[in-house]
Amino acid sequence: DTGVSQDPRHKITKRGQNVTFRCDPISEHNRLYWYRQTLGQGPEFLTYFQNEAQLEKSRLLSDRFSAERPKGSFSTLEIQRTEQGDSAMYLCASSLYTGELFFGEGSRLTVL
Amino acid sequence: GESVGLHLPTLSVQEGDNSIINCAYSNSASDYFIWYKQESGKGPQFIIDIRSNMDKRQGQRVTVLLNKTVKHLSLQIAATQPGDSAVYFCAENSAQETSGSRLTFGEGTQLTVNP
Secondary structure, three states: OOOOEEEOOEEEEOOOOOEEEEEEOOOOOOEEEEEEEOOOOOOEEEEEEEOOEEEEEOOOOOOOEEEEOOOOOOEEEEEOOOOHHHOEEEEEEEEOOOOOOEEOOOEEEEEO | OOOEEOOOOEEEEEOOOOEEEEEEEOOOOEEEEEEEEEOOOOOOEEEEEEEOOOOEEEOOOEEEEEEOOOOEEEEEEOOOOHHHOEEEEEEEEEOOOOOOOOOEEOOOEEEEEEO
16 A cells, blocks of 8 residues: 555536545555545645544535544545535545645546 | 635746746744645645744755745745646645644646746
């Protein structure tokens, strides 16, 4: 394991469908972050976990979004009843405590 | 609200020239700053960081300068190469943030290196 991996890399879905993204962090990292990035903009913080505990959620994370990290390793981000405005790149990052964030390649979501 | 932003959205340089990318921030409580490089279709990649108790830090071909008086951050790339073409983001974290390494990103500068 040499980095953060995300799956799927690309997802095209119809409005109203549910989607789930998975992130596998660097194995020894205890913190895991989800960010969202729209075209031409910098990443925006969504939420973060320390081990299995979700410690903060951004106001950007509406009720349709839910993130889990059940065993303190991989994490999932689910979007229910997708809307066209959800189209974005969803980035996962991990760190060891407050150390450097390592980002994955992202999961690009297109909602038709 | 507090934000981190960049002065220029695009920068075009000739191969071999030095590049300077600028960033302004408004949160006076910011104490940690990072520059990221993002190539098309990829996630952000860490380049260099600096803490607020420093005004300069050097890496391999890169230097970050921090001017806390005017809340300005810059990234200097020496002898720019075509492989340096990417979008560059500055990001900041505040000691007041309780969110671990939660970062606030600016909008990015597209660097294009012409051969």
